Amino acid sequence: MMKIGILGYGNLGKGVEKAVQSSPDMELTAVFTRRDPAGVQIAAPGAKVLRADELGHMQGDIDVLILCGGSATDLPEMTPKYAAGYNVVDSFDTHARIPEHFAAVDAAAKGAGKVAVISCGWDPGLFSLSRLYAHSVLPGGSDYTFWGRGVSQGHSDAIRRIDGVLDARQYTVPVPDAVERVRRGENPTLTTREKHTRECYVVAAEDADKARIEKEIKEMPNYFADYDTTVTFITAQEMKEKHQGLPHGGSVIYSGSTGDKKHVIEYSLKLDSNPEFTGSVLTACARAAYRMNSEGMSGAKTMFDIAPAWLSPLSGEEIRAHML
């Protein structure tokens, strides 16, 4: 049995916990938290809740530590720190900073003889794999990534910071016509606005100026200004009834050719729960990290470096017999 630790017990940590519990070859040793452990109730029977600083001396009790912090401030510090003592997995998704994150983690993990798999999940993660397989098989084509329909937590948070907003949920929605054009292999040039629309559901304070809130949302740079955005004001009750889930998904569509012959490759996900699915991917990557380290590997890795067989709890014979 692989002994797993989880650091951080938000939505993602809970998703990892669920995935570890349904993995026949893993057991959850402990959830580590920066909060007071007495106030953290976990779902897994038999696992402990411990302070994060207990990780200073638990290298012998944990085979892989799954880091469930945020990419903005947690992981750039956490991943190199813990890779110096544990095999680790993270979901670092700040694209522009991946090279420096990779370098910092690589140095720490190599120094400790551990494996650190960074940027696991579905994008980056399974979507990245889909892009890499397609580009490798058909060089010279174009990949298009569409996200949604799904909740963007970053955009929802941005709306919540507006004065007079009590709660908000933002859905990213691919433009159907754009998806169809890509699927037909037309290879279109698409602007940001042509690829996705943004739907915002907002609970406003009773006395708030809704016109001002709508304007502030629609004009917010980076988040909304470049998109066709719709704002719908709803009651707190409606928010509770219709918008509590965190569904997401999307597709990577690759359009390539061999001479005059066109080929279209599409990989798509429709997820009822983004954090639970992402947690499942991290858990499969933890299995691979453990095996890679057992075979003598060390350093920073991504899903690009993981032979797919290492992700499965089944043997080579079994996967060849049932999935090949």
Add this chain to the structure above:
Amino acid sequence: MMKIGILGYGNLGKGVEKAVQSSPDMELTAVFTRRDPAGVQIAAPGAKVLRADELGHMQGDIDVLILCGGSATDLPEMTPKYAAGYNVVDSFDTHARIPEHFAAVDAAAKGAGKVAVISCGWDPGLFSLSRLYAHSVLPGGSDYTFWGRGVSQGHSDAIRRIDGVLDARQYTVPVPDAVERVRRGENPTLTTREKHTRECYVVAAEDADKARIEKEIKEMPNYFADYDTTVTFITAQEMKEKHQGLPHGGSVIYSGSTGDKKHVIEYSLKLDSNPEFTGSVLTACARAAYRMNSEGMSGAKTMFDIAPAWLSPLSGEEIRAHML
């Protein structure tokens, strides 16, 4: 530059040749044939056409030999034979015989310190990967594979063997309602008949009994009896105008869950040319075979054993920067 050899110059061999020509890191040394080389005209400038038995002494001239024979009789003999002297790649697709093929190839390749990647292509191949990733991330779900709309060469050949048939083309077509039910995550139990239909286009001899031909097709065991099959008689001219391509494709749809949350993963291909796309996959696998062997690996492998990064001509830094 990786030096590539191709054994067999049918549709698949021609597809591999095209893919090697568009690979910046490869050069085609020679096409090997069991026919008289004088009668074989290849497309790649600079490459030789040689008798297959020249492979007895060309181990120093070829880094990877891509085997483009058929699964029924060629590959079971060819792959172990040539794996004893070369890194090789094949597209062996007789599912039930994969374990024995793997074992025979593994022994030969290990003995020679070479890497032999078997069963490359899209199914088995990319579709197998899609099944493995899905099962690894969400254990306990169900995968469904739909083929088509596309030409099945085996079924076309079976029709051609009927008395009075001059030419035939058979399209395998997924049943749209079945695909939709799987996509919605309904997890249906589907019979063979409920998953695919078969469309046959037949050129009959002038004096042939068309009713008898249609009956023979529709009642042919294994090939057509278990399917809703339509037979359309066309002229040789129509066959030439409308059915000369070898398009294919299909999708793997996986339906899994985390507790009460459903997740659907879909991987699909729409290919203008089945042999050219399959040849492209074999070529990417040849790159991986060469690299794995350069790192000291040997023995039989499948795409399950290939870290995705090994398939790409780009460096780790490049793929992390552009595809992660």
